[in-house]
Amino acid sequence: MTSPPSALHGITVLDLTQGVAGPFCTRLLAGYGADVLKIEMPGRGDVSRHAAPFYRDSPHPESSGLFFHLNGGKRSITLNLRSPTGRAVFLHLARDADLVVESFRPGTMARFGLGRAELLRANPFLVLSSISNFGQSGPYRDYEAVDLIAQAYGGPLMYGQGLAEKTPLKFAGNSGLYYAGVMAALAAMGAVLFAKMGGPGQHVDTSIVHALMSSPEHKPISAQYTGAPTPRATSVSRWSYLMGFYPCKDGFIGVQGSGRGETWWPRVYRMMGMPELERDPRFSTPEARDANRDDFDALWYTWLADHTRQEIFAAATAARYPLAPVYTPADFATDPHFTARRFFEPVRRRALGTILQPGAPAKLLGSPWLEGQPAPALGEHNHQIYAGRLGYSAKQLAEMRSAGVI
Amino acid sequence: MLHRPLENIRVLELAEGVAGPWAASLLGDLGAEVIKLEAIQRMDQTRGQKWPKPGTTYYPKGDPGPEPWNVNVSYVRTNRNKLSLTLDLSREKGLRLFKDLVRLSDVVMTNMVTGVPEKMGIDYFSLRKIRPDIIMLTSCGFGHSGPYARYVAMAGSMDPISGHAWLRGYEGEDPLTTSYSAHTDSANASTSAFAIVAALHHRAMTGRGQHVDVSGVETMMPHLGEAILDYTMNGRVQTSIGNRHPQMAPHNLYRAAGNDRWVAIACRSERDWQNLCRAMGDPPWAKSPDFKTSLSRWRNREALDAHIEAWTRILPGHDIASRLQTLGVPCSPLVDNKDSLTEPHNHAVGFFETIRHRLLGDFDLSGLGWKMPATTPGIRRPPPALGEDNERIYTGLLGLSDSAYAALLQEALTGSEPLDNPV
Numbered sequence A: 001m002t003s004p005p006s007a008l009h010g011i012t013v014l015d016l017t018q019g020v021a022g023p024f025c026t027r028l029l030a031g032y033g034a035d036v037l038k039i040e041m042p043g044r045g046d047v048s049r050h051a052a053p054f055y056r057d058s059p060h061p062e063s064s065g066l067f068f069h070l071n072g073g074k075r076s077i078t079l080n081l082r083s084p085t086g087r088a089v090f091l092h093l094a095r096d097a098d099l100v101v102e103s104f105r106p107g108t109m110a111r112f113g114l115g116r117a118e119l120l121r122a123n124p125f126l127v128l129s130s131i132s133n134f135g136q137s138g139p140y141r142d143y144e145a146v147d148l149i150a151q152a153y154g155g156p157l158m159y160g161q162g163l164a165e166k167t168p169l170k171f172a173g174n175s176g177l178y179y180a181g182v183m184a185a186l187a188a189m190g191a192v193l194f195a196k197m198g199g200p201g202q203h204v205d206t207s208i209v210h211a212l213m214s215s216p217e218h219k220p221i222s223a224q225y226t227g228a229p230t231p232r233a234t235s236v237s238r239w240s241y242l243m244g245f246y247p248c249k250d251g252f253i254g255v256q257g258s259g260r261g262e263t264w265w266p267r268v269y270r271m272m273g274m275p276e277l278e279r280d281p282r283f284s285t286p287e288a289r290d291a292n293r294d295d296f297d298a299l300w301y302t303w304l305a306d307h308t309r310q311e312i313f314a315a316a317t318a319a320r321y322p323l324a325p326v327y328t329p330a331d332f333a334t335d336p337h338f339t340a341r342r343f344f345e346p347v348r349r350r351a352l353g354t355i356l357q358p359g360a361p362a363k364l365l366g367s368p369w370l371e372g373q374p375a376p377a378l379g380e381h382n383h384q385i386y387a388g389r390l391g392y393s394a395k396q397l398a399e400m401r402s403a404g405v406i
Numbered sequence B: 001m002l003h004r005p006l007e008n009i010r011v012l013e014l015a016e017g018v019a020g021p022w023a024a025s026l027l028g029d030l031g032a033e034v035i036k037l038e039a040i041q042r043m044d045q046t047r048g049q050k051w052p053k054p055g056t057t058y059y060p061k062g063d064p065g066p067e068p069w070n071v072n073v074s075y076v077r078t079n080r081n082k083l084s085l086t087l088d089l090s091r092e093k094g095l096r097l098f099k100d101l102v103r104l105s106d107v108v109m110t111n112m113v114t115g116v117p118e119k120m121g122i123d124y125f126s127l128r129k130i131r132p133d134i135i136m137l138t139s140c141g142f143g144h145s146g147p148y149a150r151y152v153a154m155a156g157s158m159d160p161i162s163g164h165a166w167l168r169g170y171e172g173e174d175p176l177t178t179s180y181s182a183h184t185d186s187a188n189a190s191t192s193a194f195a196i197v198a199a200l201h202h203r204a205m206t207g208r209g210q211h212v213d214v215s216g217v218e219t220m221m222p223h224l225g226e227a228i229l230d231y232t233m234n235g236r237v238q239t240s241i242g243n244r245h246p247q248m249a250p251h252n253l254y255r256a257a258g259n260d261r262w263v264a265i266a267c268r269s270e271r272d273w274q275n276l277c278r279a280m281g282d283p284p285w286a287k288s289p290d291f292k293t294s295l296s297r298w299r300n301r302e303a304l305d306a307h308i309e310a311w312t313r314i315l316p317g318h319d320i321a322s323r324l325q326t327l328g329v330p331c332s333p334l335v336d337n338k339d340s341l342t343e344p345h346n347h348a349v350g351f352f353e354t355i356r357h358r359l360l361g362d363f364d365l366s367g368l369g370w371k372m373p374a375t376t377p378g379i380r381r382p383p384p385a386l387g388e389d390n391e392r393i394y395t396g397l398l399g400l401s402d403s404a405y406a407a408l409l410q411e412a413l414t415g416s417e418p419l420d421n422p423v
Helices: A023-033 A065-071 A084-094 A116-122 A146-154 A175-196 A208-213 A220-226 A261-271 A275-279 A286-291 A293-306 A309-318 A330-331 A336-340 A382-389 A396-402 B019-029 B092-103 B116-120 B124-130 B155-161 B183-204 B214-232 B269-280 B294-299 B303-314 B317-328 B346-347 B389-399 B402-410
Strands: A012-015 A035-040 A075-078 A099-102 A127-132 A202-207 A243-248 A250-256 A323-325 A344-349 A352-360 B011-016 B033-038 B083-086 B107-110 B135-139 B210-215 B252-254 B262-266 B331-333 B351-355 B360-366
Touching: A012 A023, A012 A084, A023 A065, A023 A127, A023 A175, A035 B262, A035 B402, A065 A352, A065 B214, A065 B389, A075 A382, A084 A116, A084 B183, A099 A175, A116 A127, A116 A202, A146 A175, A146 A208, A146 B252, A146 B262, A146 B331, A175 A202, A175 A208, A175 B303, A202 A208, A208 A261, A220 B360, A243 B155, A243 B317, A250 A309, A250 B155, A250 B360, A261 A275, A261 A309, A261 A323, A286 A293, A309 A323, A309 B135, A330 B214, A352 B214, A396 B124, B019 B033, B019 B135, B019 B183, B033 B124, B083 B389, B092 B124, B092 B252, B124 B135, B155 B183, B155 B214, B183 B210, B183 B214, B210 B214, B252 B303, B262 B303, B262 B317, B269 B317, B294 B303, B317 B331, B389 B402
Parallel strands: A012 A035, A012 A099, A035 A075, A099 A127, A127 A202, B011 B033, B011 B107, B033 B083, B107 B135, B135 B210
Antiparallel strands: A243 A250, A250 A323, A344 A352, B252 B262, B262 B331, B351 B360
16 A cells, blocks of 8 residues: 555645745745755855854854754755746746745845736736745834844743743743744635635735734733733732743743632642642632632642652543643653654764754644655756756756855 | 635534634635534633623623633634534434534544544544544643553643743743743644645545544644754754844834833844944944944944843834835834734725624734635625524534524524523
8 A cells, every 4th residue: 555645735836935934934834745856045155054054063154953854854955046047947937836935024025026017917717925034014014033132022932921020031042933934824824725626826914923912921902901911020019829831850841720720729739739729728719719819829839849740640630720840842752752752853964964853843643744855955956957857957057056046 | 615725624623712713714714604613501711701790801891701611812813714603412313413513524624632533423433434534633731652551731831842932931931931822722823724735635636535533732842943953963952042142132122212112133144234333323332342244243232232132222113113214224113912903004905804793892913824825715704603603514514404503402402692601
């Protein structure tokens, strides 16, 4: 029996994006089986090729961990879209593509002569997906951003995070851009499916800040209900009892176990090996717990200090209480659960050996994720595409190279 | 003619909380017909208690009103673009009706923990017998296989194990000063919705459905790719750096004029730095050798940030942002959930959509993160009241007679008012 095709097998993508949000969008498409052709500027290529961390901390365009993570399973060609030849080659490729994804500043594609109108003329069923900081219209359309700026304007990952007496706190790394990348992939695939079912091609406009603002963690309704923004917690109040992070013998644990209090508290007591607390008048009702919080804290912090993260995790699990250790990347990369699920996959890089990388963010059990696909070197597939697929002669390629087209 | 990408797709949402219901709403945004399934014996926990105490922030001006379960903020923010059906699955007759619905559906999604659908006889292999090309998404903390498959989890416990809590803290501090976050639910929801669209493409190609196995933790970990690869390539365990950046400086959130007002500024290059200096009026301190190169600025970032904050803290954040953005320097005021409602840019792009609600009147709901002009997206339906679409689904879609539907109401298999306070 032959194995089933990957979920996005047969979808052809031209990827003009660079940085994080766009490449993560097309990384998802490539991992689930789309044919993604990454088109980079000759010379420097994608900016993330020049971003840390580098393999063994030696900066080199072919050793960026960020680039490896974001570009697995794609093929890379170089092409200068500013040149007339480059534009013609791109339009030729676009005739057979389902999707073009780009993350230039708004208006750039039109300046290349590759705007929505030109592309849809070349291929009426094409989806052009633009990913930009603030969207393709509006007064901030041309605003510059990095992840910090997107999170500051886009809201929910930042304004409610951190403590009231300190600064608001952003989510780590490029979290905001990754999240926008997932939303862009969802929207782009929706439009591709639409075109495949007989709908027209079109221009999909994904705004990074609005992708963040559309998250349910952004709560404009709360502000309308209360007339005030959602405040950050203070270090003394936190949100509610037993929520957030606590120290233990060898690190920290995180917990969400409040809400409907009476469901969870008996489980807390069982987890601590003190089921009798449920009948203790100091702790048996919400009011009593509030009044005797210091008494409970004494038991709780002592119990935590006597146990390791893994002991506490195991006890929580036995009591069916939602608590987990605070993991570092070293912890989860070696955790038996994620190993058993093959979440981290070895990716072989010819020059560097094998690197362990995160794999499928969702497992489609009936259509395989393409495991272990390395990110391409800059222009690695020039010959394959230009000579093999488009039929350029060696002489023509040499001319294009010397003219800076590829 | 189709108007929306998923117009002919029916989704059964057997989920509660945020991740599952929000994933279903995202499919609703793309045009799917989403049926949210609850029971009057046990409604979505985000609807809150049946008769809560007044005065909390969950209700308009603290007033729960006549139907608190239909206006709780946690429910309203997460359930647009869907229908609401109630059905008690704990009884044989309810389960039979559920299976009738599955026969008429394309997608079933649940966030019950591994083992529960199996016990109820509604796991993928059971549903496939009823509807061979069904796509079933199960989403829980740790996924459907592996030693932790049956572990209960919520956003507040997925976030710490995903590495985000470790890396999100203030610089040089441990996670105890980091706050709880439910962003895992959003990452999970968007990844789940994308995975379902991918599975629908696969079904269109092959005629086959499948089981989509989602772990909330695994949807979050890839968003830390560079920190993970720093460990797997270099053995380095990164630590939290707050709002700073491992290479760029300045790169931080600074106090602006006003109470608890902030502005974010980042310099990616020497040019950004020169332009920032220009905007600040080329102050003498900026000429110090301490701030001459990008590396020296990064090394002396404490002092650098103090100088910059002395400039920002007397100016409104919007003024700083427009001044710096005119010069091409990445900058934005911190926009909270109240400010975002009046931000001119959000209005200009039509981000918020004003929705008319039977109990709430007109209110603004967050719109979509994308625009897709050839389809007609947007918010077609406000978050539905409990059981709002019972009659339409039972007598219309399932073809029950009026008397059979009346019997369901009589037997409390369905209804539009919760029976008791949920457990």
